[in-house]
Amino acid sequence: MKRLGVDVGGTFTDLVLWDDDGTITIHKTPSTNEDPSVGTMDGIKRLAQKAGVEPTSIEMFFHGTTVATNIVLEHNGDDVGMITTEGFRDILHIARKKRPLNYSNYQELPWQKWQLVPRRNRRTVPERIDASGAILTPLDEGAVRDEVRLLRERGVAAIAVAFLHAYRNPIHEQRVKAIIEEEFPDAFISLSSEVASQYREYERFSTTALNAFVGPKTSNYIARLVDKASAAGVSDDVHLMTSAGGLVTARSARETPVSLLTSGVVAGLIGGCAIGKASGYPSVITLDVGGTSADVGVAPDGRLRMKHLLDTQIGDYHAMVPMAEVDTIGAGGGSIASIDEGGMFHVGPRSAGAIPGPACFGRGGSDPTSTDAMVVLGWLREESFLSGSMTVQPALAEEAVRKHIAERLGSSLEKAAMGIFTVLAHSMTEAIGLHSVRKGYDPRDFSLVAEGGAGPLFAWHIAKQLGIPRIIVPTYPGITSAAGLLATDIRYEVPTTVWTSSEDADVELLAHEVERLSADAVAQLKRDGMPEEQISLERSVDCRYIGQGYELRVEAPDGEVDADWVKAVSEAFHELHGRMYSQRFDEKPVQLVNVRVTGVGAVPQIKLPRIAAGTVDASAALVTTTRALMWTDDTAEPEWTDTRVYSRELLQAGNEFTGPAIVEQFDSTTIVGIGQRATVDELGHIIIERSEA
Structure with missing residues (x-):
């Protein structure tokens, strides 16, 4: 089986072709930002030529894209209309109390300056559902038709529908969707009950509007890519990476493109986790430095951490979708x-x-x-x-x-x-500290996986600054994100709000919702053609102490949902709260706010090939000696030093060498600092250890 991973970055598009016989072919091509599908298909053609295969032999196509993210950051989405509950027109404008400048009455708030939905296009209709899901005011369908026709005349491309408490009862939103399909069939429709079925009105409204804002362009891009790939005979479908660290089909991605925010970024973290586990160091910090940005992730024991609800935003807008905890800063080779x-x-x-x-x-x-x-x-x-x-x-x-x-x-x-x-390098060091030291983790307990074209150029210095004992440089660091796509399963997360307490838990409600969400997740995977034997389920719960404003997500056990299940969830929350904030309150009841079930469709895992074994002597890979400016710490004067240059392709398992040294390869260059020792493992990864560690 041949599998293709394509990660589109701001500067380069990275491609990797994996054959189950162990053959790996990589290619990098400049990104075509005006239409990324052009550069992608050109790269696939050249990659296939390099591998000596026909594009029609590629059976699976995995893709990470920044299209949706760029639309948000550049404020160039489509015109959006919104239909909402009468009296709640300005939720998007009011937002939360939190402001960039808390005590200024004159600040221009970014989400008000760049509005997802202009006020004139935020239309209200009579309807009301209470927090229990009961209908207080029936939907005025005549008013809905009038507002849809008005938005159609104003030329909007998408309509967001967000009603009060629709996460409890979506019947009114579903009826509005049917009316829009009758009156305005060309409109992209975004329902809050489908996009973000959880409480918190502002975040739910914002996420629904974001989905509409990026929807038409992102959906059209995916459609173009699928059509071009199909015309070239590449795979039956395109699977895209989501912000939660899973793959979804092109059909699902076109319906909820907001889930693609931070798509390519997460792939680098997943690739780094796979590399760390394969090398025997599962706890990793990933540093993925490309041409435009640097992405930093922390994965204790190789497990992705999910962002807090407070932090799930893109640019100036809140997006209440599951996001793996990866931080992106504007620091890259360019x-x-x-x-x-x-x-x-x-x-x-x-x-x-x-x-x-x-x-x-x-x-x-x-x-x-x-x-x-x-x-x-x-x-x-x-x-x-x-x-x-x-x-x-x-x-x-x-x-x-x-x-x-x-x-x-x-x-x-x-x-x-x-x-x-x-x-x-200081900017990158600060970003890593923010996600490790300040989150209760010691960088000295991790290995630094250097990814991207420029990651291995910075890692030697950053590891020294943070006391990280070792650096892992993957065999192909420049395409780690693309390779990470191949190490990812198909995943669908389905959440709902439950509002119950460990002190007097509504076990019947919890059991019913877990069963319902499980059925929904399995149904989505089966709709994608996933066989039952490859489907598994994961559970999690958003918890907090009563009186707190935000939640922490904890893993929930399998098995029957009963009092013991609630107790296990509560204990997991106490432990996580203690790690995150250095305080735990075991005597206090735990509030279970949201329950989540994730359906996982297992994709056949790739097996990393071994490289040829050699001796400790790496001289066969030495190509030349050059003069390079090197230093040992921030206070030392840099000196022009004779530096050995090695060819990555000629290195063999077991080879060792000390810095200063430079390792060159097609997709990246690695720096081994003065006093650092490099060893090549059996997978071809370079393990760089600091002498002080």
Whole structure:
């Protein structure tokens, strides 16, 4: 079986073709941001040629995309109308009390400046359902028809429907959907009871509006990709990565595209977890540095952590969809260094992207980037980038760094380049600290998986700063996100709100809802053609102490839902609360707010191939020695040092070497710092250990 993973980033599109015989073929191509499907299909064609196979032989196609995320961040979604309960027109505008500036009466709130739904298009109709699901005011269908016709005349492309307490009883929303299909069949429809069936009106309304905002363009992109893949004979369907770390079919993704937010980002975390487990170090911190951004994730024991409801947002908008805890910052190989009018030194978040790209690419870019800085430092050689398929011009890199940074700061060229690197590395170090130390985890208990084209260039320094004992550099670090897609199962999460307490739990309600959600999850997987023997279920509960404002998600046991089940959930919450906040209150009752069931459709797992075994001596992989600027810590003066350069393709299992060293390969370059020792394991991963660890 041949499986294809495609991860579309802001700068490059990464592709990996996996054959069950152990053959792996990789390819990188510049992203076509105006229509990512163009670059994707061109990359698939070239990848197939490189592998010597026909595209028609590819049986499974897994895809991670930033299309939905970019629409939100760039504020270029479609015109949206909303139909909501009479009297609740301004929930999207009011939002929550939390403000960027708590005590300012004059601040311009971002979600009000860039409105998902303009007020004139937020229409209300008479209807009302209470918190128990009982109908207080019947739906006025005539008013609904009038409002749908008005929105159609105004030219909206999508309609969001969000009624009060629809998570308890969706009957009114479902009736409005039927009316829209009659009156405005071309509209993209987004129902809150289908997109975010949980309590919290503002977050539910915001998520429903976001789904409508990104819906038409994202749905059209998926349709184009599926059509092009089908025309090329690639697979029967395209499976897309969701923000929760699972795959869904193209059909499901087109219905709820809001679930694709942070799609490609999560794939890197999953790929890093698989690599850590295979190398014998399951607890990992992943550092995925691409051309535009850096993604940081923390996975204790190789398990994804889910974000708190308070943190599940994209840009300025709340999105109440399950999201794996991954943080993205504007720091990558294309991050531009600059000096502002006040003389402050900045690196990122502005990026040179793929076009024109860093100055050293010779494509017209003149701003200095972190890639240019590494060329100046001697870490990226002329013939090393993409195995020489892309020419690096050191003179252009030096000119950009000297003109825009060194001369303005009055420093040497070398110190300016070192400054660009360390400023960017500091941003990544802070992001990792935010998700580890401040969440109750010690970085010294983890291994750092260096991913992306630039991750292995930064990892040696970051591990030293945080005291992380080892770095794992995957065999193909530049395509780890694409490979992570191949290590992912099909997953559907179905939530509902229950509102009960461990002190007097409504066990009958809990058992009924778990059974109902389980049936829904299984039905979705079977609709995708998943056989029953490959289906399993996972349970979780959002819990909090009574009086708290937000919940923590804890795993719930299998088996019968009874008093013992509630007790086990409560104990899991006490333990998690103690880890997160250094306090637990075992004597207090636990409030069970939301129950979630995740249906998992197992996809055949890939088996990483072993590489040829060698000896401790790595000299056969040594290609040259170069002069590179190296240092041991932040206070030491950098020095031009004789640095060994190794070819990744020539390294064998068991090889060892010490830093300073550079390891070059098609999709990335790895730096081994002074005093660090590198060992190649049987899977071809480079394990770099710090001498102090």
